[in-house]
Amino acid sequence: MAKAAEAARQTKKEKEPALKGTLASVFLLGFFIIFSWVSVYFLFLHRL
Amino acid sequence: MAQPLEKVDRRDAKLALAHLFVAFTALALGGFAGLLQTLVRSGKFELPAGISYYTILTTHGVLLGLVLTTFFIIGFQFAAVSRTTGALSDGSRRTGWVGFWLMTIGTAMSAFFILTGKASVLYTFYAPLQAHAGFYIGLALVVVGSWVSGFAMFAHYARWRKTHRGQVSPLLAFMSVTNMVLWLVCTLGVAATVVFQLIPWSLGLTDRVNVLLSRTLFWYFGHPLVYFWLLPAYMVWYAVIPKVIGGKMFSDSLARLAFILFLLFSIPVGFHHQLLEPGISPFWKYVQVVLTFMVIIPSLMTAFAMFATFESYGRSQGATGLFGWLRKLPWSDARFFAPFVGMLFFIPAGTGGIINASHQLNQVVHNTIWVTGHFHLTVATTVVLTFFGASYWLIPHLTGRVMTKAMNRLAIIQTIVWAVGMTFMSGSMHFAGLLGAPRRSAFSTYGNSPQALEWIPYQIAQAVGGTILFIGIILILVIVINLAFFAPKGETEFPVAEAAAPYERAALALENWKLWIGLVVALILIAYTVPIIDIIQNAPPGSKGYKLW
Ligand code: HEM
Numbered sequence: 046m047a048k049a050a051e052a053a054r055q056t057k058k059e060k061e062p063a064l065k066g067t068l069a070s071v072f073l074l075g076f077f078i079i080f081s082w083v084s085v086y087f088l089f090l091h092r093l
Numbered sequence: 094m095a096q097p098l099e100k101v102d103r104r105d106a107k108l109a110l111a112h113l114f115v116a117f118t119a120l121a122l123g124g125f126a127g128l129l130q131t132l133v134r135s136g137k138f139e140l141p142a143g144i145s146y147y148t149i150l151t152t153h154g155v156l157l158g159l160v161l162t163t164f165f166i167i168g169f170q171f172a173a174v175s176r177t178t179g180a181l182s183d184g185s186r187r188t189g190w191v192g193f194w195l196m197t198i199g200t201a202m203s204a205f206f207i208l209t210g211k212a213s214v215l216y217t218f219y220a221p222l223q224a225h226a227g228f229y230i231g232l233a234l235v236v237v238g239s240w241v242s243g244f245a246m247f248a249h250y251a252r253w254r255k256t257h258r259g260q261v262s263p264l265l266a267f268m269s270v271t272n273m274v275l276w277l278v279c280t281l282g283v284a285a286t287v288v289f290q291l292i293p294w295s296l297g298l299t300d301r302v303n304v305l306l307s308r309t310l311f312w313y314f315g316h317p318l319v320y321f322w323l324l325p326a327y328m329v330w331y332a333v334i335p336k337v338i339g340g341k342m343f344s345d346s347l348a349r350l351a352f353i354l355f356l357l358f359s360i361p362v363g364f365h366h367q368l369l370e371p372g373i374s375p376f377w378k379y380v381q382v383v384l385t386f387m388v389i390i391p392s393l394m395t396a397f398a399m400f401a402t403f404e405s406y407g408r409s410q411g412a413t414g415l416f417g418w419l420r421k422l423p424w425s426d427a428r429f430f431a432p433f434v435g436m437l438f439f440i441p442a443g444t445g446g447i448i449n450a451s452h453q454l455n456q457v458v459h460n461t462i463w464v465t466g467h468f469h470l471t472v473a474t475t476v477v478l479t480f481f482g483a484s485y486w487l488i489p490h491l492t493g494r495v496m497t498k499a500m501n502r503l504a505i506i507q508t509i510v511w512a513v514g515m516t517f518m519s520g521s522m523h524f525a526g527l528l529g530a531p532r533r534s535a536f537s538t539y540g541n542s543p544q545a546l547e548w549i550p551y552q553i554a555q556a557v558g559g560t561i562l563f564i565g566i567i568l569i570l571v572i573v574i575n576l577a578f579f580a581p582k583g584e585t586e587f588p589v590a591e592a593a594a595p596y597e598r599a600a601l602a603l604e605n606w607k608l609w610i611g612l613v614v615a616l617i618l619i620a621y622t623v624p625i626i627d628i629i630q631n632a633p634p635g636s637k638g639y640k641l642w
């Protein structure tokens with residue numbers, strides 16, 4: 046029983062696509078958001 | 094290949110096409126108004142015959158922000174529902190036509206009062222600016238018409254569920270229903286201010302109006318409005334684009350969950366448009382800003398799902414390296430290219446939204462032309478390019494024609510023209526806004542103040558961008574007219590993607606409408622009850638109406 050489940054997990058793992066590019070893309074997206082936000086935040090502080 | 098294509102029923106196709114026809118007519122007229130605005134604001138051109146800048150701006154905002162979007166969306170959704178859950182019943186279809194005519198008559202009525210200069214109150218129609226009552230009555234008809242169509246979709250969906258017990262509904266139908274639930278709940282606010290405040294006041298039945306209440310009810314509607322625009326674009330991204338590129342949807346359940354989160358978190362957040370409004374307590378602004386930031390979750394889920402769909406497909410085609418999959422995408426297919434460029438523009442667009450909603454940063458950009466730059470990225474690029482991309486298969490599918498290679502090439506050019514024009518126009522709007530240039534203002538040098546003179550180069554860049562964009566409008570109209578009337582006869586596919594995993598139990602649990610609508614109502618009550626009571630109880634004397642044009 047446990048073995049079967051383990052085997053199923055194994056095959057599922059194999060089918061899982063490698064999404065390295067997706068990971069890199071979402072990180073780039075995140076950095077862009079943070080960079081833009083911080084830029085306007087500094088503009089705000091500068092004008093206080 | 095030998096299988097016949099699954100098609101939208103011919104009678105439903107007519108209903109959808111009628112909506113698209115009004116939408117593209119609005120695009121033609123509204124686009125021309127947009128061109129005039131950028132020319133006026135460059136300082137090099139004046140409107141002839143004493144036409145007011147604000148008449149043109151109202152025409153533009155109403156036709157593009159309200160009419161183009163609502164008509165396209167309802168037409169698209171009727172087609173999507175009919176394609177995935179079968180032909181509408183005669184009753185539902187007739188109801189759909191009633192909705193269409195109510196909306197069309199309402200639009201014509203409002204347009205009449207705008208164009209005759211009796212309603213230059215901009216598309217947000219803030220009190221105490223006061224338009225002719227006919228303008229508000231026309232808008233009310235548009236809203237009621239959209240409700241009637243929404244009910245036609247609900248009835249059709251309910252009938253499908255009854256005959257398919259225990260089955261997960263098709264994704265596009267589920268998404269259309271989610272979007273119409275969102276619309277129904279949020280338009281209650283704008284209907285309330287129009288029917289109970291603005292119409293009696295413009296008819297002279299009441300003398301004064303509670304300005305803050307009417308603005309609050311407007312923004313209770315105004316923010317979900319932008320999600321009502323965006324969700325149909327997401328429908329295309331999630332449920333159509335994977336098929337167009339030849340791949341599979343990354344996850345059906347993820348798409349449904351994202352839609353439910355949008356439904357929950359896009360309504361109780363209107364105060365982020367009123368952050369600088371006196372009369373609303375900072376605590377409730379804070380609560381709604383927190384809820385606003387919750388919308389980032391389904392937005393980033395969507396970004397992830399898109400990247401994952403593209404990468405999975407590219408790798409299945411043998412792509413290697415970190416970004417090799419990008420090269421495998423069908424760049425020369427306008428059905429993919431236009432929405433893809435729309436997605437790219439959503440990166441700065443969404444980022445700008447996070448900035449707008451942050452209370453301190455909002456003080457930097459509030460009511461500047463930055464905001465106009467922002468929503469020309471969101472609605473006027475991301476959403477509109479996706480709608481254009483959908484039209485490239487939807488219109489020929491509905492009219493029984495095929496898009497020629499030449500038209501596809503023109504559509505690629507159209508997309509590039511739009512992207513270039515918008516980069517100029519929206520980019521310079523963003524920078525001018527950071528320098529303090531106001532939105533919704535005709536040209537002025539403000540007595541040659543040095544600050545205002547700084548804005549002028551950006552305003553000229555906006556006119557350059559606006560001119561390029563207007564070329565884009567002409568191109569899309571050429572393509573649409575070709576697809577509707579002149580393209581060769583034939584069969585075009587309405588692409589609907591399959592999920593990578595065949596059956597996900599989670600999807601069934603997500604169809605619990607009682608739960609979702611209950612949560613929606615609960616969140617709205619939490620976010621709005623106390624501040625609205627406060628706005629009514631502690632109101633200053635109401636305002637008389639002003640006609641300042
Ligand atoms: C030819 C393309 C376009 C041009 C040149 C253009 C230009 C402009 C300009 C210059 C303004 C702001 C002026 C001001 O605040 O004084 C504006 C406002 C606006 N535009 Fe566009 N636009 C275009 C397309 C679109 C599209 C496709 C949409 C919607 C789908 C749209 C929706 C709006 C809305 C809602 C406003 C706000 C009106 C207001 O503040 O009352 N525009 N547009």
Ligand SMILES: [Cu+2]
Pocket residue numbers: 315316319365366
């Ligand atoms: Cu908003």
